[in-house]
Amino acid sequence: MSKIRDRTEDFKDAIRREAVSLEFDEVKMAAIMASFIIHKPRERTPFMKTSLKTLELIGELEQFLMKHRKDYVDMHRTTEQERDSIEQEVSDFVKSCQKQIDILKASINDEEVTTKGWLGIRTDGSNTDIIAHKHGVVLILSEKLHSVTSEFDRLRAIRFQHTLNRAMPRRKQSRIPDSKPTDYLKSRTSEAMEANEVASSPQIVQQQLEDDETRALQVELSNLLDAVQQTETKMVEVSALNHLMSTHVLQQSQQIEHLYEQAIEATHNVELGNKELSQAIERNNSSRTFLLLFLFVLTFSVLFLDWYS
Numbered sequence: 001m002s003k004i005r006d007r008t009e010d011f012k013d014a015i016r017r018e019a020v021s022l023e024f025d026e027v028k029m030a031a032i033m034a035s036f037i038i039h040k041p042r043e044r045t046p047f048m049k050t051s052l053k054t055l056e057l058i059g060e061l062e063q064f065l066m067k068h069r070k071d072y073v074d075m076h077r078t079t080e081q082e083r084d085s086i087e088q089e090v091s092d093f094v095k096s097c098q099k100q101i102d103i104l105k106a107s108i109n110d111e112e113v114t115t116k117g118w119l120g121i122r123t124d125g126s127n128t129d130i131i132a133h134k135h136g137v138v139l140i141l142s143e144k145l146h147s148v149t150s151e152f153d154r155l156r157a158i159r160f161q162h163t164l165n166r167a168m169p170r171r172k173q174s175r176i177p178d179s180k181p182t183d184y185l186k187s188r189t190s191e192a193m194e195a196n197e198v199a200s201s202p203q204i205v206q207q208q209l210e211d212d213e214t215r216a217l218q219v220e221l222s223n224l225l226d227a228v229q230q231t232e233t234k235m236v237e238v239s240a241l242n243h244l245m246s247t248h249v250l251q252q253s254q255q256i257e258h259l260y261e262q263a264i265e266a267t268h269n270v271e272l273g274n275k276e277l278s279q280a281i282e283r284n285n286s287s288r289t290f291l292l293l294f295l296f297v298l299t300f301s302v303l304f305l306d307w308y309s
Contacts, residue, residue, distance in 0.1 A: 015032060016029065019032060046107070047104065047107055047108075047134060047137075050100055050103055050104055050107075051104060051137050051141065053100060054097055054100040054101060054104070054141050055141065055144075057093065057096055057097045057100065058097055058141065058144050058145050058148060060093065061090065061093040061094070061097065061145075061148055062148050064089065064090070064093065065090065065148065065151060065152055065155070068086050069155065071083070071086065072086050072087075072155055072159065073155055073158050073159060073162075075162055083159065087156070090152055094145070094149055097141075097145050098145070101138060101141055101142060101145070104134070104137070104138050104141070105138055107134075108131060108134050108135060108138065111127075111131060111134075112131055115127050115128075115131070128264060128267075132260070132261075132264060135257065135260060136257075139253055139257055142253055143253075146249075153242060160232060160235055
């Protein structure tokens with residue numbers, strides 16, 4: 001076996017001589033020689049650029065949650081307006097990430113449509129692997145976004161629970177029996193009437209109207225507090241349902257990935273079946289030709305034997 005010789009230096013010398021013959025300056029020659037060592041980075045595809053952008057957005061969202069976690073949960077650090085602002089920014093982050101993921105899914109669907117051949121069967125196996133890889137990238141991004149949003153749902157549930165805990169003592173205080181202040185006002189009124197017999201009846205009527213307005217205001221505030229508590233409870237339930245729905249969506253995405261793998265396998269089996277059918281048709285044609293040839297030879301042999309006899 002002949003010994004292998006490295007001709008790299010000879011190739012570089014030939015390139016250098018050719019560059020000198022073409023009167024290249026030192027800058028061009030240095031660029032040419034550097035191209036043998038430093039290769040240009042491959043240009044990223046639009047899908048890769050969008051994927052990296054989505055990953056950066058999810059990372060920024062995760063850092064934002066880590067930075068404002070205590071501010072959002074602790075009621076004494078920030079006000080309600082600041083917590084609402086944090087929640088709004090998180091919602092904007094999630095919408096941006098989801099929009100980028102939808103763009104990736106749309107590009108994959110378009111690529112699947114363009115690569116399908118006759119009867120919806122893909123003809124290029126390498127492109128099928130690339131599409132499967134892209135589906136995996138989208139699934140990873142969706143799972144990462146789901147994990148971050150699940151953490152925020154947990155923080156939001158803690159916030160609503162704290163709000164409920166603060167509302168409960170107020171409700172208990174508002175349920176003080178109305179009979180005591182009413183009796184107290186009546187006793188004060190009777191004492192005032194006994195002490196001051198000169199008081200006129202319009203003053204008594206005015207006092208009674210004020211008492212009625214006070215009781216009505218207490219009832220209205222109590223009903224309003226009950227409505228607020230019910231609303232907060234429903235918000236906590238909606239948050240829990242949202243978390244549950246996102247979990248089911250993630251499970252469905254995994255099932256979709258499994259179905260996609262099965263579809264790829266079924267497509268491969270269909271392609272193999274088409275090849276087998278083509279081979280069977282060819283074998284059928286060849287066997288038919290052989291049978292016709294055999295019948296022709298047999299007929300000719302019978303005629304020859306009949307003529308010979």
